[in-house]
Amino acid sequence: MTNGKALPADYNLTPTNKYTSRNREIADFTHSKEDANIDMDVVKSFGEEWNKFHEFSKKTIDLICREYFDIIDESIVNKDTYMIDIGCGSGRWSEYFLDKAAFIEAVDPSDAVFAADKLLGKSDKLRITRASINTLPWPDETFDFGMSVGVLHHIPDTRLALEECVKKIKKGGHFYVYIYYKLDNRGILFKSLFYCSDIIRRVVSKMPSFLKKGICDILAVVAYMPFILLSRLLKWVGLKKLSQMLPLSAYANKSFYVIRNDSLDRFGTKLEHRFTKAEIESMMKEAGLTNIRFGNDSAFWHAVGQRS
Ligand SMILES: C[S@@+](CC[C@H](N)C(=O)[O-])C[C@H]1O[C@@H](n2cnc3c(N)ncnc32)[C@H](O)[C@@H]1O
Incomplete structure (x- = not known):
């Protein structure tokens, strides 16, 4: 108060x-x-x-x-x-x-x-x-x-x-x-995908700013969108529970602007615990x-x- x-x-x-x-x-x-x-x-x-x-x-x-x-x-x-x-x-x-x-x-x-x-x-x-x-x-x-x-x-x-x-x-x-x-509530497949993406982050986050921004936009399309589109499709055909199990399903209802922003946030940052x-x-x-x-x-x- x-x-x-x-x-x-x-x-x-x-x-x-x-x-x-x-x-x-x-x-x-x-x-x-x-x-x-x-x-x-x-x-x-x-x-x-x-x-x-x-x-x-x-x-x-x-x-x-x-x-x-x-x-x-x-x-x-x-x-x-x-x-x-x-x-x-x-x-x-x-x-x-x-x-x-x-x-x-x-x-x-x-x-x-x-x-x-x-x-x-x-x-x-x-x-x-x-x-x-x-x-x-x-x-x-x-x-x-x-x-x-x-x-x-x-x-x-x-x-x-x-x-x-x-x-x-x-x-x-x-x-x-x-x-x-730490993906403590996720299974092995989810964790494996995460560790692959983390290798990409370690490389991309060290790039010069203009390159990093461009690559993160590309990653928004090639790394985020396939999961997001699949998640949207599963939801659309009534398989909501299954759609929520996919990586990045939280973005199913988000705009591409937010997805691009989060791609830069995620892959563009050098230090994360x-x-x-x-x-x-x-x-x-x-x-x-x-x-x-x-x-x-x-x-x-x-x-x-x-x-x-
Ligand atoms: C991922 S962004 C989150 C921004 C905002 N909270 C959001 O969620 O949209 C992390 C923010 O933490 C700030 N930051 C980094 N180190 C910090 C520090 N030592 N003290 C306070 N803020 C810091 C950064 O400048 C950055 O804006």
């Missing part, structure tokens, strides 16, 4: 830079403190990715958010909630919560902040800040709700990063994560979260916990 306090909270660090973007001023804290838990190549690559892909319609955002945030209800995010989106990228999930929360701090260490500024437009309920998990310019226990969606697995030490994030949440507040799964559900639960507990709940459906794994 905001307890009637004026929002947003003041920064407690001095920015090292300030940008005048299209809709707002953006303060930069990325160099305000030493930060050992960040991979700058990964951050640069994400800055490029989100400046290429930031035109998501409300319909697209809502469709994906129904899957990601099925475990978030009004008892967690409501009109009194002061929240932070850590590693916001294009800002698409902040956009989803804009009319649900009291105020949102959207934070990213990359050039994605400029893409987020475009997607999120002018709003007096949101501030964009350039910072990493280790340079978040707010005191501990500031937020009612925090989320880090698809971020922590791209950080050298995921466990440490999660601890830093949870420190910013008030006692009794909630923290949500989506962290890549993967965790089992049990490992994520253990990290969340160690970070000080209780009442941990996992979503049962894709995306795996997404979970929310309460700060004790």
